[in-house]
Structures are given as C-alpha cells and as structure tokens.
Amino acid sequence: MDKRQSVVLTRIYWVKFCPDYPSRVLLQRPPHADGGAVFSMRDHTVVVALHTTSERGPGFSCLPSFDQGSLTGTHGFLFALAGSGICKLGYISGLFNKSWKETPPLFYSRRSPIAAMFPDPHSSMLQGDIDHCIIVAGGQSRDKNLVVEVYNSKRDAWDQCAPLPPEFQFSSSSQWMHSAVFNGKFYVYEIHTGCMSWLDLRQGRWSNTVMLRPMNPIYGFLIACRKCLVLAALYRQHPCFKLWSVNTETLQCTELGCMPDELFALFEEEDDEKDPLYTCVGGGDFIYIYSDSWHKDYLSCMCDLSGKTVTWRKLPQLPSPVNRFDKVVCFSSSTMPDFCS
Numbered sequence: 001m002d003k004r005q006s007v008v009l010t011r012i013y014w015v016k017f018c019p020d021y022p023s024r025v026l027l028q029r030p031p032h033a034d035g036g037a038v039f040s041m042r043d044h045t046v047v048v049a050l051h052t053t054s055e056r057g058p059g060f061s062c063l064p065s066f067d068q069g070s071l072t073g074t075h076g077f078l079f080a081l082a083g084s085g086i087c088k089l090g091y092i093s094g095l096f097n098k099s100w101k102e103t104p105p106l107f108y109s110r111r112s113p114i115a116a117m118f119p120d121p122h123s124s125m126l127q128g129d130i131d132h133c134i135i136v137a138g139g140q141s142r143d144k145n146l147v148v149e150v151y152n153s154k155r156d157a158w159d160q161c162a163p164l165p166p167e168f169q170f171s172s173s174s175q176w177m178h179s180a181v182f183n184g185k186f187y188v189y190e191i192h193t194g195c196m197s198w199l200d201l202r203q204g205r206w207s208n209t210v211m212l213r214p215m216n217p218i219y220g221f222l223i224a225c226r227k228c229l230v231l232a233a234l235y236r237q238h239p240c241f242k243l244w245s246v247n248t249e250t251l252q253c254t255e256l257g258c259m260p261d262e263l264f265a266l267f268e269e270e271d272d273e274k275d276p277l278y279t280c281v282g283g284g285d286f287i288y289i290y291s292d293s294w295h296k297d298y299l300s301c302m303c304d305l306s307g308k309t310v311t312w313r314k315l316p317q318l319p320s321p322v323n324r325f326d327k328v329v330c331f332s333s334s335t336m337p338d339f340c341s
Helices: 261-267
Strands: 002-005 011-017 035-040 046-052 072-074 077-082 088-092 114-119 132-137 148-152 157-161 177-182 185-190 195-200 219-224 229-235 240-246 253-258 279-283 286-290 300-304 311-314 327-332
Touching: 088 132, 114 177, 114 185, 132 185, 185 219, 219 279, 229 279, 229 286, 240 261, 261 311
Parallel strands: 072 327, 177 219
Antiparallel strands: 002 011, 011 046, 035 046, 035 327, 072 077, 077 088, 114 132, 132 148, 148 157, 177 185, 185 195, 219 229, 229 240, 240 253, 279 286, 286 300, 300 311
C-alpha cells in the first residue's frame, strides 16, 4: 500500500487487491473517511482509493469476487448483485468492515437498480445498536421495472413496498436516476428531466412527482448532506456547475455555491459541442465531483460545506500505474453511522 499526501489534512490512500493474493490486511479504522472509489480492471484486480481528512491511515477489507457489472457505491456503502435467475445482494458499509454480508434472494432479479441504506425507522436504540434497512428500486427491464423491495437486517428478509411512480417507467435504473435519503425520506431524481418523488420510509407511501430544475440545468444529482438536501447541477447557456440547497417543505432552491472557473475549466471537453461529464457523491459536509473518464485522469474535486462559505479544492490524481480502469465506482460517507458497524 502506498500513500500520497496532497494539501493540508487531505490524503489519498490506495491499495490494489489481486485475485491470486487474498489480502488479509485490516488496519485500524480512521476517525472518519470522507470519500473513496473502487476501480475494477479486466484481469479482475480491484484498486481502492480513499480520500480522508484524517491524519490516521484507513482500514481496508478484502473485496470478494463479484459481478463487475453490478458493483455500485452509494450512500456510504458498496453493493453487488449476484446470481442467475435468483438474485442476491452482497453489501458492505464502506471499506472498513471485515467481511461482506449477503442477503437472501430478492423477489425479482435486477440490473443497475438504485439503492440506499438507512436505519430502520421502526426499530429502537438498544445498547447502541440500530437495525438497518436497504432499499432497492427499479433496475428491471420488463414489466416489473418499478418494483421496490426493502431488506430488514433484523429479520434478514425482504419486503415489497409501494412501486415507483409510473413517471419513472422508462428510467428506473442507476444509469438515469439518482437517490438520496434525508429526514426519513428516500428521494429519487431523474438526472436529465428533473422529475422527483420521495418515499416516506415510515409510512411506505410515495409522494406525487414534482419537477426540480432551478434555472433549467442539463442534468443534476441529488445529494443528502448533514444540514440539507443538495442538488448539484450543470448548466450550458452560461457554462457553470452550481450547488443548491433544497427546502424539502416548499421545494424552493437556494444557491449554495458555484464551482470556481479554474476548476470548471479542467472538466470541460475539447469538443465545444460536448457537455462536461460529471458524477457527484456526498455525505456529511462534503460533496465530491469527479469524472470517470480516463482521458481526464479521473479528475476529481471536493466541496466543503462545513463553514460559513463553501470552499472548493482539486484532489490529487491517482498515482501511476493504477490510473487506467474499466469501471469506476465512487462512494462518500462521513463518520460511519453506528448501524453500519
């Protein structure tokens, strides 16, 4: 494992897992890990890069064999689907637990669903432990593409709940949708159209769909941060990348900040007719904006929302030779919640 230091209190750690060398290294868990990425290669090796503002090193768990096409990172945890016909979910909260967990089979097989982990709203605190749930929505290509299932860790069982609204009939996959869990609600957001709805996790009911498109962006991402629900959006007419705080009661958007011109220029494509390609993840007080394009060297930057003003900075590039990948999966999490330990 190698270690590269960037700006003050910002470090990038990376480790490469090879299929013929089952690493058993597990270092002491850091106070918090802010963001990370998982990169898979054609030879089935896996590279993990972790950004942290901690002075202590991170801990890693060995990644199991998985279907590379299904590996996804979201809401501070990684998951992969496995099985032919019978579809199971393997998951881990970040990269700090010693082993992956596997759920019983889902009711429906899926490809590229949207998913999130959240504390069970019906459980009570008992000796510091809270049961957790995983919600999986969409990802079906047939007539069941709106189905939603929730896994309960205490019962080790899946339950079906109300399906996605019909407006998401043709976009119910992680390729077209973003999701966020905030204040007891599971939000789903269609990246290009701005169509949004939310599921009350206690009552199990979906809201009516609404449009969330402040200033008509090209596309946007919904992110649950510590203080607010954030919409990160790209604009074409006056090219820029903005962050908006979303009032979940009125759905009014208040601008939080705009990516500095010098950072925005790094993401721009040489072809003026092509829009910059971004992906966003976030958690706590941090939002990460990155490109999964190899010719941009997986460019990434971070936005810090903890202060009175929003601050931005570019993250260092991954060191050679682990800087060319076939798939990039990024996740973000502030201090891992108790129910994920």
